[in-house]
Structure formats: structure tokens, C-alpha cells
Amino acid sequence: MTAAPVLRLDGVSLQYGQGSTSVTALSGIDLEIRRGELVAVMGASGSGKSSLLTVAGGLVRPTSGEVIVDGQWLSSLKPGQLAALRRRHLGFVFQDFNLVPALTAIENVSLPLELDGWKTSKAHRAARDALSTVELAEQADRFPDDLSGGQQQRVAIARAVVGGRSLILADEPTGALDSTTGEVVLRMLRGRVDHGAAAILVTHDARHAAWADRIVFIRDGRIVDESAYRGVETMVGRHA
Amino acid sequence: MSVRQGLLSVLSLGPNYGYQLRSEFERRTGGTWPLNIGQVYTTLDRLERDGLVRRGASTDEVQVLYEITAAGRDAAHTWLTRPVIREGATRDELAIKLALAVTIPGLDITALIQTQRSATLGALQDLTRLKRTDDRGDLAWELVLESMIFQLEAESRWLDHVEGRLTRIRDGRDPDPGDAAHPRPAERPASESTEAAR
Numbered sequence: 313m314t315a316a317p318v319l320r321l322d323g324v325s326l327q328y329g330q331g332s333t334s335v336t337a338l339s340g341i342d343l344e345i346r347r348g349e350l351v352a353v354m355g356a357s358g359s360g361k362s363s364l365l366t367v368a369g370g371l372v373r374p375t376s377g378e379v380i381v382d383g384q385w386l387s388s389l390k391p392g393q394l395a396a397l398r399r400r401h402l403g404f405v406f407q408d409f410n411l412v413p414a415l416t417a418i419e420n421v422s423l424p425l426e427l428d429g430w431k432t433s434k435a436h437r438a439a440r441d442a443l444s445t446v447e448l449a450e451q452a453d454r455f456p457d458d459l460s461g462g463q464q465q466r467v468a469i470a471r472a473v474v475g476g477r478s479l480i481l482a483d484e485p486t487g488a489l490d491s492t493t494g495e496v497v498l499r500m501l502r503g504r505v506d507h508g509a510a511a512i513l514v515t516h517d518a519r520h521a522a523w524a525d526r527i528v529f530i531r532d533g534r535i536v537d538e539s540a541y542r543g544v545e546t547m548v549g550r551h552a
Numbered sequence: 553m554s555v556r557q558g559l560l561s562v563l564s565l566g567p568n569y570g571y572q573l574r575s576e577f578e579r580r581t582g583g584t585w586p587l588n589i590g591q592v593y594t595t596l597d598r599l600e601r602d603g604l605v606r607r608g609a610s611t612d613e614v615q616v617l618y619e620i621t622a623a624g625r626d627a628a629h630t631w632l633t634r635p636v637i638r639e640g641a642t643r644d645e646l647a648i649k650l651a652l653a654v655t656i657p658g659l660d661i662t663a664l665i666q667t668q669r670s671a672t673l674g675a676l677q678d679l680t681r682l683k684r685t686d687d688r689g690d691l692a693w694e695l696v697l698e699s700m701i702f703q704l705e706a707e708s709r710w711l712d713h714v715e716g717r718l719t720r721i722r723d724g725r726d727p728d729p730g731d732a733a734h735p736r737p738a739e740r741p742a743s744e745s746t747e748a749a750r
């Protein structure tokens with residue numbers, strides 16, 4: 313593949329705090345993700361998965377190293393430029409959903425589009441489509457508090473993919489979902505990626521990680537191993 | 553499971569010739585359990601001997617038509633509706649290997665677990681790719697495939713669990729049951745040497 317990566321992390325390290333109480337969350341992370349690629353990140357609790365996503369998404373500046381999104385060095389952007397890049401190119405699914413309680417599901421989903429200058433009617437149409445891909449069309453006008461945990465999670469996912477973002481960063485997006493609903497979300501995410509987006513999926517669930525093209529394992533803030541789809545015919549027979 | 557129960561279940565749907573029975577069985581299990589025809593005829597002979605199938609009135613000179621008996625129908629129903637009980641003792645190579653590995657000094661268990669995890673996830677990726685790119689809508693095949701997927705997932709969770717336990721022991725957050733209960737031969741006090749010799 314020759315296309316420029318959608319995301320590149322170059323020797324990224326991250327330290328929280330300073331002095332004796334500081335915590336090294338990431339050390340020397342190198343990672344490249346291209347269009348059409350879904351990368352899963354797995355690792356024990358506290359290994360640095362969420363930290364990796366927040367740095368990749370420009371929410372937190374790395375202590376050292378570079379983050380490059382769609383060819384732009386995040387360190388070179390002014391705050392306003394960074395915010396605009398995030399709104400247009402990046403969809404983030406937070407581990408704790410991060411929905412605005414005073415807005416309905418559809419308003420939560422259309423918010424980033426409206427902030428980016430879309431007309432409300434057009435933004436709502438796109439939001440409704442995104443909600444129906446996660447099977448929530450019926451709940452569009454409900455407030456987050458009136459939704460189950462799994463439904464809130466799916467609103468957060470719809471918000472991350474609405475408007476065709478090129479890079480989707482999803483932190484445990486299936487954590488609150490049962491097995492078949494989780495699969496609806498993965499199929500949708502996979503579909504976006506197959507249509508030219510790129511995505512990182514943080515998950516504890518091997519069955520969900522297996523939807524990825526590559527799985528990156530991290531331990532103590534370092535990438536320790538990778539597993540890729542090998543294209544091997546498996547032993548599972550299929551009749552003609 | 554035995555091929556015997558599977559063939560009997562298919563025969564409960566209607567009489568069949570041997571080769572037909574084989575392809576019907578394979579179709580209904582999504583081709584995940586290929587049978588050879590010799591195996592099918594041997595099984596049919598045993599079922600006939602046990603009074604669970606009999607030879608039907610065939611219109612074919614060469615082929616034998618098999619049909620299920622009332623006793624066979626009961627046996628098939630019993631098998632289908634009874635829970636499957638797995639054998640107690642594990643013969644799983646991975647479980648045994650890791651159990652042994654943790655008792656052998658000098659092995660890097662963390663690396664060993666990661667190598668296995670990577671292989672398990674790789675296999676899981678292969679199966680998942682098969683599942684998500686398949687559009688024939690063959691439910692039988694998908695269900696068998698998914699059962700393999702869930703088994704690999706369980707294996708991966710178990711590896712996480714083993715690693716987590718070993719980390720806690722290494723960090724002193726949990727006591728080391730291995731050291732307390734089963735001192736390694738080299739660490740045995742001399743007075744226990746008679747016991748060790750048994």
C-alpha cells in the first residue's frame with residue numbers, strides 16, 4: 313500500500329504528573345494506520361489503552377514523540393485548528409460514553425456536525441441514519457438518562473461515525489452490549505472501515521478484537537506483540 | 553458426539569440411502585464434519601444390529617434404503633433433548649502445558665502466554681473473517697463456526713486470567729500457592745528425601 317497513513321504515532325510517550333508521583337502511561341509507541349484498516353488494541357487494565365487513544369485523538373499531548381493525523385503534525389496545530397481537525401476527521405467513542413445529558417440522542421449525535429456548520433435539518437438526517445445503523449432509530453428523541461447503558465453506548469458510537477469521519481477511535485465500544493448487539497456495532501464499524509475509514513478499537517473481548525485486520529497487544533505502555541489476519545484457509549469445512 | 557447419533561437424527565426425518573444420508577448429514581452440519589462413506593455404512597450396520605434402523609423396501613437393485621425404527625426414533629429424540637455433559641478431566645494440551653510450565657524454573661511464562669495469545673487471536677481472526685465474509689446464509693455452518701469462535705475466546709480469556717494471577721503472585725499481592733504446597737525437588741529439605749524417592 314502506498315497511501316499515506318491516516319494516523320501515525322512516532323515514538324510517542326506519555327507521562328501523567330511529575331516527579332515522584334508521575335506515572336508513565338505510554339513509552340515509545342510506534343504505530344501506523346491506513347485507510348481500510350481496523351486495528352484492535354488489547355491489554356490488561358492500566359496498560360495504557362485509553363491513554364493511547366486520547367493521545368492519538370489529540371485530546372492529550374504526548375510528553376514526547378509525534379502524532380500525525382491525515383498528514384498533519386498535531387504539535388504544529390493551533391488549538392482552533394486542532395479542534396476543527398478533531399470535529400471533521402475524528403470520531404471518538406469514550407469508555408464512559410460522554411453524552412450531553414441535556415440533549416436527546418439525536419441532538420447528541422448531530423452536535424458535532426452542527427458545530428461544524430451543518431444545517432440542523434441536514435445534521436439531523438445524518439444523525440438519524442447513524443442511529444438506525446446501531447438499531448436506535450426508535451430512541452432518537454430520548455434523553456441519555458432514559459436510555460439503558462448499552463443504548464447510551466450505541467448513541468456514543470453513532471456520534472463517532474456520523475458524517476463520515478476518516479478516523480474512528482473507539483474505547484471499549486461494546487463493553488455494555490450483549491453478544492449479538494456487540495456484533496451489530498462491529499459489523500457497522502467494519503463497514504465504515506471497508507468503505508475507506510480507519511479505526512482503532514480498544515477492547516478486552518478477543519471475539520471483538522478478531523474483527524480487526526491487526527491486533528496490537530500492549531503491556532505497561534509498550535507494544536509487546538501484534539497478530540494479523542494470516543489469510544490461511546482454516547479447518548472449517550464448507551460444502552459446495 | 554458420535555456420528556451414530558447424528559445419522560440417526562437425520563434418519564428420523566425420513567428413509568435414506570447411505571450416500572444420501574451422508575450428504576444430508578453434511579449439509580445439515582454446514583460441512584463442518586465430513587464423513588467417509590465406509591464410516592457411514594459401518595455405523596448403519598451397528599444401528600441395524602441394535603434395532604434402531606432397518607432395511608426398507610428399496611426400488612433400487614444395488615442400494616439399500618435405511619429407515620428408522622420406533623426404538624431408533626426414541627433414541628434420536630433422547631439424544632437431541634438431553635444436555636451434553638463434558639468429561640470431567642481435561643485432556644487439553646494447552647492447559648496441561650501451562651500447568652507444567654509454571655512449575656519449571658527458568659521458563660519465561662509471560663512470553664509463553666503472549667505467544668499463545670497471539671496464535672489464538674490469529675486463529676480467531678481467521679474464523680471471524682470467514683464468518684463476516686460469508687453471505688450464503690447457511691445457519692448450520694455459522695453456528696458451528698461461532699461455537700469454535702467462542703471456544704477460542706474462552707481460551708484467550710483464560711490466558712488473560714493466568715497472566716493476571718501470575719502477575720499478582722509476582723508482585724506479592726497474592727501468596728504463591730505453588731511454593732507453599734509443592735516445593736520443587738531442588739528446594740526440598742534433605743529430611744524429605746525418602747518421600748521424594750517414592
Ligand SMILES: Nc1ncnc2c1ncn2[C@@H]1O[C@H](COP(=O)(O)OP(=O)(O)OP(=O)(O)O)[C@@H](O)[C@H]1O
Pocket residue numbers: 328329335336337355356357358359360361362363364407
Ligand atoms: N489522568 C490521569 N492521571 C494520572 N494517571 C493516569 C491518568 N489516566 C490514566 N492514568 C494512569 O495511566 C496508566 C494507563 O491508564 P489507561 O487509562 O490508559 O489504561 P487502560 O489500558 O485504558 O485501562 P482500562 O482497561 O482499565 O481502561 C494507568 O496506570 C493509570 O492509572
Ligand SMILES: [Mg+2]
Pocket residue numbers: 361362363407483
Ligand atoms: Mg481504558
